Amino acid sequence: MKAARFDYVRPGDVHEAVAALAKAEGGAKLLAGGQSLGPMLNLRLARPSLLVDVSRLDSLARIEDLGRTWCIGACVTHSRIEDMRGQLAGAEMLCEVAAGIAYRAIRNRGTIGGSLAHADPAADWPLALAALGATVNIRNTGGARAMPFERFVLGAFTTALHEDDILESVEVPKLSRAGRYGYYKFCRKTGEYAEASAAAVFDPGSQMARIYFGAVRPAPVSLSALARRIAEEGQSAVSEETISAAVAAVANDLDPVERRMAITAVTRALQQVFAS
Numbered sequence: 001m002k003a004a005r006f007d008y009v010r011p012g013d014v015h016e017a018v019a020a021l022a023k024a025e026g027g028a029k030l031l032a033g034g035q036s037l038g039p040m041l042n043l044r045l046a047r048p049s050l051l052v053d054v055s056r057l058d059s060l061a062r063i064e065d066l067g068r069t070w071c072i073g074a075c076v077t078h079s080r081i082e083d084m085r086g087q088l089a090g091a092e093m094l095c096e097v098a099a100g101i102a103y104r105a106i107r108n109r110g111t112i113g114g115s116l117a118h119a120d121p122a123a124d125w126p127l128a129l130a131a132l133g134a135t136v137n138i139r140n141t142g143g144a145r146a147m148p149f150e151r152f153v154l155g156a157f158t159t160a161l162h163e164d165d166i167l168e169s170v171e172v173p174k175l176s177r178a179g180r181y182g183y184y185k186f187c188r189k190t191g192e193y194a195e196a197s198a199a200a201v202f203d204p205g206s207q208m209a210r211i212y213f214g215a216v217r218p219a220p221v222s223l224s225a226l227a228r229r230i231a232e233e234g235q236s237a238v239s240e241e242t243i244s245a246a247v248a249a250v251a252n253d254l255d256p257v258e259r260r261m262a263i264t265a266v267t268r269a270l271q272q273v274f275a276s
Helices: 014-024 037-042 078-082 092-099 113-120 124-131 224-239 240-250 255-276
Strands: 006-011 028-031 051-054 061-063 070-071 135-140 143-148 153-155 167-174 180-187 193-204 208-214
Touching: 014 028, 014 051, 014 078, 014 135, 014 167, 078 092, 078 113, 092 124, 092 180, 113 124, 124 193, 124 208, 143 255, 167 224, 180 255, 193 224, 193 255, 208 224, 224 240, 240 255
Parallel strands: 006 051, 028 051
Antiparallel strands: 061 070, 070 167, 135 143, 135 167, 180 193, 193 208
């Protein structure tokens, strides 16, 4: 099957891009890496009247050190983040997560902003950035706004983006030297989407304590009570009983297989935290 007919525009900057979105009144889609949108167009699951190609906008492809945070442009590819091992001080988790996304050919084209805007429940970036306490920067014709990431993903394939919004960048807080993290996912085979996943980030320097699990629910699920307990008590608070109770408290509708996968993913992410 081929895509339905659409018009195409390549704006010269972000302001032209948001103007095109606003003019289309909900009929436009942004095109960056196209790794999700391309198949959806060909299957006619998406039928936009206009494609706004932002893939070559330099302002969306920057990685900037802002001191306490790293600012990652929405059109930065997964492979570029993967290849920055040893260069993203305090954000090493980003490189590890990027390296585990799909296959290299997809990482060469797929973008962090595209993944977030698509909001697939089994994707890596929504889970990882929720655990890292990231902030998303959004722009439309009315100006720019920042939003904590935990408010960005509303459900499966649903975000807080409006029809005329463009996701410009993501700001990721740097971990201190005492910061520790873990990330684990179950896949049927290497390169496929996760069946269940978990991310844990602890940093005494910034008093960050966050645990999330994903893939088994429409959006990443926070285990904030368990994270606080572990931050206070340390590794002694980690057991199958405490993790099982924490998962049941926030997601008691999971079936037995989903529950077991979620518990195990959280357990293995926490093992990475305390092994580092």
